[in-house]
Amino acid sequence: xxxxxxxxxxxxxxxxxxxxxxxxxxxxxxxxxxxxxxxxxxxxxxxxxxxxxxxxxxxxxxxxxxxxxxxxxxxxxxxxxxxxxxxxxxxxxxxxxxxxxxxxxxxxxxxxxxxxxxxxxxxxxxxxxxxxxxxxxxxxxxxxxxxxxxxxxxxxxxxxxxxxxxxxxxxxxxxxxxxxxxxxxxxxxxxxxxxxxxxxxxxxxxxxxxxxxxxxxxxxxxxxxxxxxxxxxxxxxxxxxxxxxxxxxxxxxxxxxxxxxxxxxxxxxxxxxxxxxxxxxxxxxxxxxxxxxxxxxxxxxxxxxxxxxxxxxxxxxxxxxxxxxxxxxxxxxxxxxxxxxxxxxxxxxxxxxxxxxxxxxxxxxxxxxxxxxxxxxxx
Amino acid sequence: xxxxxxxxxxxxxxxxxxxxxxxxxxxxxxxxxxxxxxxxxxxxxxxxxxxxxxxxxxxxxxxxxxxxxxxxxxxxxxxxxxxxxxxxxxxxxxxxxxxxxxxxxxxxxxxxxxxxxxxxxxxxxxxxxxxxxxxxxxxxxxxxxxxxxxxxxxxxxxxxxxxxxxxxxxxxxx
Numbered sequence: 120x121x122x123x124x125x126x127x128x129x130x131x132x133x134x135x136x137x138x139x140x141x142x143x144x145x146x147x148x149x150x151x152x153x154x155x156x157x158x159x160x161x162x163x164x165x166x167x168x169x170x171x172x173x174x175x176x177x178x179x180x181x182x183x184x185x186x187x188x189x190x191x192x193x194x195x196x197x198x199x200x201x202x203x204x205x206x207x208x209x210x211x212x213x214x215x216x217x218x219x220x221x222x223x224x225x226x227x228x229x230x231x232x233x234x235x236x237x238x239x240x241x242x243x244x245x246x247x248x249x250x251x252x253x254x255x256x257x258x259x260x261x262x263x264x265x266x267x268x269x270x271x272x273x274x275x276x277x278x279x280x281x282x283x284x285x286x287x288x289x290x291x292x293x294x295x296x297x298x299x300x301x302x303x304x305x306x307x308x309x310x311x312x313x314x315x316x317x318x319x320x321x322x323x324x325x326x327x328x329x330x331x332x333x334x335x336x337x338x339x340x341x342x343x344x345x346x347x348x349x350x351x352x353x354x355x356x357x358x359x360x361x362x363x364x365x366x367x368x369x370x371x372x373x374x375x376x377x378x379x380x381x382x383x384x385x386x387x388x389x390x391x392x393x394x395x396x397x398x399x400x401x402x403x404x405x406x407x408x409x410x411x412x413x414x415x416x417x418x419x420x421x422x423x424x425x426x427x428x429x430x431x432x433x434x435x436x437x438x439x440x441x442x443x444x445x446x447x448x449x450x451x452x453x454x455x456x457x458x459x460x461x462x463x464x465x466x467x468x469x470x471x472x473x474x475x476x477x478x479x480x481x482x483x484x485x486x487x488x489x490x491x492x493x494x495x496x497x498x
Numbered sequence: 499x500x501x502x503x504x505x506x507x508x509x510x511x512x513x514x515x516x517x518x519x520x521x522x523x524x525x526x527x528x529x530x531x532x533x534x535x536x537x538x539x540x541x542x543x544x545x546x547x548x549x550x551x552x553x554x555x556x557x558x559x560x561x562x563x564x565x566x567x568x569x570x571x572x573x574x575x576x577x578x579x580x581x582x583x584x585x586x587x588x589x590x591x592x593x594x595x596x597x598x599x600x601x602x603x604x605x606x607x608x609x610x611x612x613x614x615x616x617x618x619x620x621x622x623x624x625x626x627x628x629x630x631x632x633x634x635x636x637x638x639x640x641x642x643x644x645x646x647x648x649x650x651x652x653x654x655x656x657x658x659x660x661x662x663x664x665x666x667x668x669x670x671x672x
Contacts, residue, residue: 172654173655173656176655180639213551216550342600343576343600344577344626344627345628346577346628357601359601364598364601364602365603366603429550430550432551434605441578443579445581445594455583456584458581458594460579460596465577465628472627
């Protein structure tokens with residue numbers, strides 16, 4: 120079938136076939152949150168997709184302008200609730216950079232361990248939910264079972280299961296104990312064979328491959344033009360990862376690969392995330408082995424933080440891609456402006472172009488591989 | 499193929515030299531708390547990335563933002579974000595463009611300022627389609643108009659919103 124350009128939205132195609140508007144969401148299971156997409160359809164084919172956002176907009180950036188740095192810190196863990204460690208990392212990183220606070224090595228290693236655990240748990244949610252979108256119910260139960268072990272580990276040291284506020288300016292809220300380290304080592308040993316099982320059970324499954332291979336191609340050039348990052352750009356063959364490209368924390372001291380696949384299709388993005396979990400386990404294993412002794416927080420961090428005037432920027436690799444904080448300070452104890460650059464926002468912008476001419480179920484598979492978290496878009 | 503910092507600085511120096519940004523060069527950072535205004539920084543400067551988080555800071559004239567985006571595009575950069583900063587005391591709006599490079603550790607900040615009561619500048623979404631939503635968001639939060647933008651309707655705020663919450667004179671602002 121030949122795809123045609125829509126002459127006017129909600130009207131007809133070039134050859135006069137009638138189109139119709141399909142409203143996907145804001146309460147649709149495949150959008151995983153309150154995202155609405157206005158689809159102009161030619162039969163089963165998407166001619167035009169227009170995401171409509173803002174249903175859970177909370178104006179975090181305004182909140183940043185009327186509270187102190189320490190008071191704003193918990194907000195950052197509520198932007199992408201599946202990847203909270205990375206988000207708090209970016210904010211404390213920006214403040215530490217501006218204030219010139221040296222973080223003790225032990226704290227940085229624990230940050231890496233907890234961040235990577237968080238990445239695995241986030242990818243496990245994506246894995247379960249994505250396969251649910253495609254019609255496979257069973258993997259969700261396995262994935263959530265594994266994720267539960269991570270949540271238990273992190274809950275024991277942070278006190279939270281999802282919206283962690285564990286990192287503090289200059290270090291961590293509290294040190295980890297032997298139980299956590301033992302539990303983490305055990306988890307790595309436990310998780311590796313599970314990933315092997317997922318490969319056999321799901322990745323090599325012919326039904327899944329037929330559903331994802333050559334579906335939803337996104338070129339490297341499109342990623343660059345739209346600012347798409349994370350597994351989306353790595354699924355288009357570019358090994359773009361903030362941990363490697365703009366290294367932060369102690370990542371340069373650890374060995375890991377940046378999985379990237381040139382396919383650009385849904386399968387490539389799927390493969391990137393599955394392999395990333397293995398790499399995260401590798402990082403965790405090394406960081407636990409190399410964990411130095413010492414304090415978990417820098418001594419003499421001022422209780423009231425005032426940053427020098429100017430603007431400061433800090434980017435991290437969150438589970439969905441590049442998350443960055445820009446703080447504009449005017450020298451007071453309250454930020455003049457806090458800008459939050461979120462990965463889901465940038466990744467969703469290319470959906471309109473990428474989904475053009477796709478079958479509706481394939482467009483949903485494409486949306487699944489973008490791994491959208493709606494509060495991350497709406498902020 | 500990763501560009502060098504000097505190459506980029508030269509490209510921006512050439513751009514800013516071609517038409518001196520009148521509305522920027524004469525204005526220093528606004529004085530806060532009655533302190534003396536800081537001297538105007540150079541328009542294109544290499545910054546200490548360890549202290550700032552970015553490598554090159556370029557201030558361009560309002561009508562040069564598209565040309566600046568084209569420089570970034572030519573050197574293989576990707577759009578990171580577009581945002582505004584309301585310098586109410588100075589009567590100006592600052593628009594900040596962040597660019598990152600997918601393959602090399604380079605981060606470039608391009609900034610420009612417009613008068614607060616006539617906040618308008620050209621859109622760069624023709625160069626980077628990803629800027630579309632960032633500009634739309636900047637428009638709804640700050641009331642900055644991006645000329646030539648296809649759709650400046652509110653993205654995150656309610657569709658009938660007529661207010662701009664990140665302006666410093668927005669009720670409830672501190």
